[in-house]
Amino acid sequence: MISSYYTSPNKDFLIANGDSLELLNEFKFKFDMIFADPPYFLSNGGISLQSGKVVCVDKGEWDKGKSHEEMMSFNMEWLRLCRDKLKDNGTIWISGTYHNIFSVANCLTELDYRILNVVTWQKTNPPANISCRFFTYSTEFIIWARKCEKVPHKFNYDLMKRLNDDKQMTDVWRLPAIGRWEKACGKHPTQKPLSLLTRIILASTNEGDWVLDPFSGSSTTGIAANLCGRRFAGIENEEEYCRMSVARRMMLDDVNERVNLKRHIADLRTLDQCEQPGLFANEAVADRRLPFT
Numbered sequence: 001m002i003s004s005y006y007t008s009p010n011k012d013f014l015i016a017n018g019d020s021l022e023l024l025n026e027f028k029f030k031f032d033m034i035f036a037d038p039p040y041f042l043s044n045g046g047i048s049l050q051s052g053k054v055v056c057v058d059k060g061e062w063d064k065g066k067s068h069e070e071m072m073s074f075n076m077e078w079l080r081l082c083r084d085k086l087k088d089n090g091t092i093w094i095s096g097t098y099h100n101i102f103s104v105a106n107c108l109t110e111l112d113y114r115i116l117n118v119v120t121w122q123k124t125n126p127p128a129n130i131s132c133r134f135f136t137y138s139t140e141f142i143i144w145a146r147k148c149e150k151v152p153h154k155f156n157y158d159l160m161k162r163l164n165d166d167k168q169m170t171d172v173w174r175l176p177a178i179g180r181w182e183k184a185c186g187k188h189p190t191q192k193p194l195s196l197l198t199r200i201i202l203a204s205t206n207e208g209d210w211v212l213d214p215f216s217g218s219s220t221t222g223i224a225a226n227l228c229g230r231r232f233a234g235i236e237n238e239e240e241y242c243r244m245s246v247a248r249r250m251m252l253d254d255v256n257e258r259v260n261l262k263r264h265i266a267d268l269r270t271l272d273q274c275e276q277p278g279l280f281a282n283e284a285v286a287d288r289r290l291p292f293t
């Protein structure tokens with residue numbers, strides 16, 4: 001039976017340590033939104049330039065390359081399990097690069113999800129391409145899909161417009177790559193920036209909503225969710241990253257740290273100028289059931 005590795009004191013942040021392909025079967029709970037940053041399967045001995053040094057870009061065993069068939073079967077399996085954990089009006093976001101994103105899109109279609117957008121995250125500060133034989137990689141893609149063809153999904157259109165100088169928000173988001181200020185609790189090799197996750201969560205959930213991340217890593221999704229007053233459950237295979245997640249969440253219990261993080265995130269700075277977003281801590285949400293305990 002699934003048990004929580006960590007539950008925050010106000011129960012807005014839960015982590016389970018284990019394999020999502022097993023654990024997702026073990027609890028009955030429906031989420032408002034899922035964000036997944038699955039293995040891209042690109043750790044095949046490639047190199048890149050970081051701070052002027054040539055470094056190997058392998059992320060870990062979990063990211064080692066797979067055959068097309070193996071990748072398809074892995075993506076089908078976790079996306080099928082996630083569909084079962086989504087509310088009927090729920091949406092799922094999946095990040096990727098060309099290595100995995102076409103496989104993910106095919107699986108979504110086969111599983112009867114409906115793709116809403118493919119957001120292009122354009123990194124404003126991409127790492128240099130040292131081979132000089134093709135264009136510098138500066139983008140990642142995030143597919144946004146809803147569970148049901150006929151049930152309307154949540155989209156905070158007006159809020160997105162407000163965050164974009166009162167113009168319709170497009171599907172190209174120019175946001176910086178991960179900053180040093182986000183790594184105070186250690187390094188995860190593929191940690192996503194908080195500004196990206198905050199945008200996703202603000203766009204597609206409301207205060208108090210439950211967000212699931214089946215490949216939670218250092219739990220950027222959870223930290224962004226809590227900063228926006230949403231609740232979070234994450235699943236992560238490696239205990240080291242569960243520990244990092246707990247350390248990151250514990251930082252939020254310090255009001256000064258929370259304010260400091262929010263100051264780094266442009267969307268939250270804009271929101272703070274207009275209004276104080278109501279936080280889950282304000283007891284605004286009545287339903288206190290937890291995905292797992």
Ligand SMILES: C[S@@+](CC[C@H](N)C(=O)[O-])C[C@H]1O[C@@H](n2cnc3c(N)ncnc32)[C@H](O)[C@@H]1O
Binds near residue numbers: 191193219238
């Ligand atoms: C791309 S990273 C996610 C990084 C995360 N978005 C962050 O900001 O820290 C994918 C994570 O999924 C974990 N993982 C891979 N396969 C898994 C599985 N079957 N079940 C649970 N976690 C898994 C890896 O250990 C890794 O930390």
